[in-house]
Amino acid sequence: MSSPPPGAPFVARRLAVAACLVAAPHAYAQNAPADEQVLQSVEVKADWLGPATPEQVRTYSGARSVVSEEQLHERGALNVEDALRVVPGVHVLDETGTGILPNISVRGLNPLRSERAQILLDGYPIAIGPYSNIGLSLFPITMASVESIDVVRGGAAVHYGPNNLGGVLNFVTRPIPGEFSQTLAQRVTVAEETGNMLSDTYYRAGGFLNDDLGLQLQANTLRGDGSREHSSTKVNNFILDGIYFADARNEIRAQLQYYEVDADLPGALSPAAYRDDRTQSQRPNDGFDADMLRGTLTWVFTPSADTQFEWRNFAHDADRTFFFGQNLSGTGNAFDPALPETHVADSPRLFKVYGTEPRLSHRIGRHTFTLGARYVKEEVQFDVNRTALATGAYSAVRAWDFDTDAVAVYASDTMRFLDDRLAITPGLRYEDVRMDFHDERSGAAGDNHAEEVLPGLTVGYQTTDRVFLFTNAQRSLVPVQTAQATRDGDVANETAWNYEVGARFDPRPDVSTQATLFRIDYEDQIQFNAGAARFENLGETRLEGAELQAIWEVGANTRLSATYTYLDTEQLNGPNAGKQLQNAPHHRVSLTADHTLGPWAFSGSASYAAESYSDAANTRKETANGSAGRLPDYVVVNARIGRELKLGQGLDATIGLAVNNLFDEEYYFRGVDVSPVGRVPGPGRSFILEGQLNF
Template sequence: MRDVHKERHLARFSLTPISVALLASLSTGAFAEEKPETLETISVLGDTNQIEKLPGSAHLVSAEDLEKFEFVDINRMMRAVPGVYLREEDGYGLRPNIGIRGADGGRSGKISLMEDGVLVAPAPYSAPEAYYFPTAGRLNSIEVLKGPSTLKYGPFTVGGAVNMLSTQIPNESTGKVQLEAGQYGENRLHTFYGDSTDTAGWLIETHQQRADGFRDIDRADSADINKEDYLLKGRLNSAEGAKYAQQLDVKLQYSEEESGMSYLGLTDADFAADPNHRYGITALDEIENRHSTVQLNHSIALTDSFSLNTQAYYNKFKRDWFKTSLGSLVDSANAGDADAQAILDGTMDYDFYIKHNDRTYVSRGVQVSANWQFQTGGIAHDLEFGVRDHYDDIDRFQPQDNYSQIDGELVFVDITDPSSSNNRIGKADATSLFVYDQIQVNEALALTATLRYEDIATSQQRYEDIERTEKGSYRENSLSEWLPGLGLTYQLTESVTLLAGAHRGFAPPGSGSSDGEAGDLSTNYEWGARFDNGSLRTEVIAFYSDYESTVQNCSVAVPCANGNDSGTYALGESEIKGVEALVATEWSLANGWLIPLSASYTWTDAEITRDNVDEDILAGDNFAYLPENVFAVTTGIDSGADWRVNLTAAYQDDMCVDNSCNRGDVDQFARTESLWVVDAAAHYDFSEDLAAYLKVDNLLDEQAIINRAPDGARANRPRTASVGVTYSF
């Protein structure tokens, strides 16, 4: 029964998207012979055949992978991808910290984050830390790209790119309703409906997520979550037989979130007593945000071998994170200060403030890419080139409300106007170009040559008064970088492919940078092999990055080594080396059952390579929040008919919380704790259209200190069971 349901589901959707740059099937002679129903132009990887041809590591977390566990947390969705590091913070993945190949994972600020091929960080050039992240529960699939091919997307090429694909317009009348309820007041609704004709299509979708939260606040309620996301898509495409095959897509998105999230963690003693509580002094901490997107895509095949794709986009993100900043109390209490502990416990009166971290982000741009396939002297070229004109800004106006804690109650006092550091506007204008040529030299050897150019101008204006009539300090910076890359694949046998690549890594420094600051600059190398004989797939890739300039983005969430919580901090020269490994197979039993098995592993070693005595940075210092070992394994039993059970286990090493904890003579507060987490899910299909599932996150209820930033120890999510039902029509 399940196979029939699966075939019907795949028939409804065209889920093999055409790459933004490749448009492979659109720009070949085969297009004229068999016109696809829709021309998806939002993927960065293309189909699985294109993935195998890439000179670097590329991974697709497919719709089927996501369905196995019904995850709504991006950390759980991506943790099996080798070369990726994930640092939890709130237990729900609302504001993830994703790093790739050693690039700093703080607020995912050193990777190119995209949704449907468009940069999605609120202000990727002027304020790259991603305080907005797409609602993971509505995603259809996730693409992760590393190596020279990342130069096509940028601007962050030191680590990699993550592209999240939203639900696609179906090829026929199709809908789905998913309802889920679980522990800690968790419930969600995910539903969509769409239809297509020969020349048009549309989709409407919503994802609603609510929870009481698993952290109880002293003398108050729990830390609740309320998130709503709405998506509307439309498509117009040329009729069969038209002179030029073309398509216009429109995407509108809007989301809201209210969640009682705080930056204040726990002392280690309080964590040991109860990792799932919060101090009452944080009872008023809450974030509210709104996000909206308008995206237009146009694709046209001018000939059998030449096509154009144009994307215009506008994103706006408004947030106010009303939160305390009392990390010094946690540090003092950890050091044995009884008064600090009494304030946290609510037994001592204390005057403090809660800041409105009120920011508005805007990003907009146009990007045009072309694909031209041709031959020179019997050598096939798949040439792509493109340009992007982009603007973004961030407006901070952050007053603070002053409070007194009296007998454990929070009493409002007055409001303090923002200082100049909390009253500023940052801007960035960027123009980027890329040329990417995939050259098939012969049946075995393929080369890829890439060149990217980034031209960036940033500025930051601070104001001395709330009317913004009196200007304060002003910073501006301009920089341009040429970023070349070269990769190759060699098919040694029908099952074995060798690969190697080198490229220039870059990450812009943000609008708070001063004149002459270059951001991250590195030379990245990788080499390895893939094996795939149809029943067993393995991949082993070694990577090495030589940084001539390493820059940390400072924020309250991830303060820099010098204590700053804004601007940037230069760590100097460094190097990162590591190995990624992946294995996947599936066994068929005599009774028709299937047992899939996949495992991934990443080993990473990173260190500063040159002293900077003025900043207390020494050669040999480690990278903060970078685990040495990350491992994940997934297996299960599939009846091949009505039911299936899946199990996944993930491990992450302990991590240093600063750059100097490997010098010796450090206490427990300088490191997080290692952790194994096991998740399980079981599905049962009542019919082709109706299914139910039971899932348990953190099956063994193992909790540890997985993060000490910002402001104290915090735990991963405890064991949480949920039941759900899906109905497709």
């Protein structure tokens, strides 16, 4: 009999524990009779969310969805937009067609730069400034390295903050396998209208060197062009993972990542140019250049099944620059794509960030206490320079420095009743954020101080073996951002309440459903007005709606799923009182089907988004330059066919062919960031050929 691979005893034990963990933390007893199943106590975990497993989601006290590795692979997700289409409440806009700058919205919150949700990579924040620059103007994630996406829309604000009003999205990279293995994958995407090609190459090698130490290297590169002109893209993403089991109580995890991107940005089009040819670009000088070196280090100490201590540390050194054209002749909007550009600006941002977060979970009787604290230090250089195209004269326009110190302390107590079927968790988070500002050119200085107490309450109740009920209420904070700190007007810190009530119901063993009602009450919502090029305080706003999801396992080989999101938004005061929020469609629907036939796999998905507005004033008739106006509804259909190949001698392969936007639907949204005026086309029909070899 052969011996187990190195690391197998430790990995197997931890996977077995993780598979049954839930946030309470409890697991559903599978060995009890159907009418007597109860929640059992298991090992306490310091991580509130725990692993993104079906068991974890089943008894989580809030709306939560997981896009699994199988779903990502079988549906041939080209980018984040494709991956998240099927998640209720989530709306993604891809401004480049290559996935390097996704704009993610949750429950109608502003999608531009994904600035209204806490985005994590393996549990750590990826925002270039976790407190001062929450907008993801640098998105250091490539889909080939992602195993699953955990989308937590409610109930996590006390333990994960700030900026968690739209929930927490955790992108989970591929884990280190117990036995050494390698993966080589290649994907080529061809845009039908332009013939542009984008190559995506991925390589992974890793495993355990002995019973205690595991290492893994992932390398992902993108080369080529998106679906439009002026979209040349180069991305390098390298991730080195390590895990060390010092003994049965102590575990150390580390990750080192280097991400680099150099890309042309096609930008927005005037309405006339869009109608003439949506694949063209009117922004010949727009581009993006960035790199980030990230490191994380985690020590997990588990002295007993009742106690776990986790000390998390993270740091990154990042440099990102946008290049963008402007018309500074004094006629019209400086970013109007139809006007000739007189200047090209560059906006370098240098970030040095360090964070440390110890947290402890301990169970005493019916109580499980979680205590944590976090300190984050951010140093930011925020510059803008400009070149006159006529003369070549180069001048410094802006040289700002920001120093941010943020301290957070949080505590919660999960109390269990009714034979552990009922879990009630009150919690409290305290945030103290101090930002100092200095203008190197004028000598001006300023500061901003946010100090907030943020309470939360979650309740989960396993009423029967088929029904789980949940409700929660959480208060969230969005600190003032560097781009706002120097502006005139009331554009300071934002606070809001988030409420949920929902149920998961399995009417049959092969059918699972989830329904959630939600409401978000903003006290001071800040939004950028592209037409006026300024931030505006919309004051009190309300976002509410319903999310429905159903999954039907039709036999062993077929899976059908459907989601529906209804959203209603309203500005409650100010000049636009009674009007809707921007980029917040009333209805979103997604349908997916997956079927396997022997070695073959077939999948298809369709997603619908209703019309919406692109500005706070709800301008319906489009302006001449495309800065505002109604956004039409659209339907996007994707399809894929794949086949597994057994090559022998430990070699397995898969090949696939996919079509994205099968019916070549034309849709668009309004400009963003350095190209804020005009229409940004959604990607047209594209063909994807992919292959993967495991050995």
